[in-house]
Amino acid sequence: MASLGEADTSSGVVKYFSLDEVKKHNSCRTTWVVIHHKVYDLTKFLEEHPGGEEVLLEQAGSDATESFEDVGHSSDARELSARYLIGEVHPDDRKIKDEDVLITTTTTSDSNQSSWTSLLVPAAVALLVALAYNVYSSSTTADPLGPPPTH
Numbered sequence: 001m002a003s004l005g006e007a008d009t010s011s012g013v014v015k016y017f018s019l020d021e022v023k024k025h026n027s028c029r030t031t032w033v034v035i036h037h038k039v040y041d042l043t044k045f046l047e048e049h050p051g052g053e054e055v056l057l058e059q060a061g062s063d064a065t066e067s068f069e070d071v072g073h074s075s076d077a078r079e080l081s082a083r084y085l086i087g088e089v090h091p092d093d094r095k096i097k098d099e100d101v102l103i104t105t106t107t108t109s110d111s112n113q114s115s116w117t118s119l120l121v122p123a124a125v126a127l128l129v130a131l132a133y134n135v136y137s138s139s140t141t142a143d144p145l146g147p148p149p150t151h
């Protein structure tokens with residue numbers, strides 16, 4: 001999957017914006033959105049957007065990552081986004097999102113664990129059956145009358 005355009009690193013400085021700052025740019029006069037923690041100024045792109053300006057205005061001033069990804073934008077669209085990149089969300093303002101990722105990861109490893117357990121249970125049952133069969137067959141092959149009298 002192609003990634004979104006990187007911030008202009010030619011100057012070596014990334015500009016950080018707080019979410020409060022992004023929120024202020026929520027109109028057609030100034031339209032900022034956040035996609036994958038990056039801040040885009042889409043004001044000049046509104047009329048050019050093939051998906052229409054309405055959808056962008058709906059997301060103006062907020063995190064549009066989910067909507068952007070839901071559409072399944074092409075790699076061309078992702079490259080184009082670099083033109084409108086103005087900075088990144090301040091790391092302090094990403095905290096909640098990072099925790100979200102953490103929860104997702106934990107859930108994933110949980111489900112891995114349960115798939116392990118689901119393999120272990122039948123394996124343990126199979127082992128028990130094998131053991132029971134061993135005990136059963138050794139008790140039936142032994143002479144039920146015991147050894148013949150010696151005298």
Ligand code: HEM
Binds near residue numbers: 049
């Ligand atoms: C930097 C931001 C964005 C850029 C550069 C961009 C660019 C594009 C481009 C080039 C297309 C044409 C189809 C493609 O190549 O994938 C497109 C379609 C579309 N975009 Fe965006 N877009 C951006 C943000 C968004 C956001 C935030 C939303 C949702 C709120 C959105 C919703 C749509 C929709 C609904 C279509 C139409 C899809 C279709 O007709 O199948 N876009 N966009």
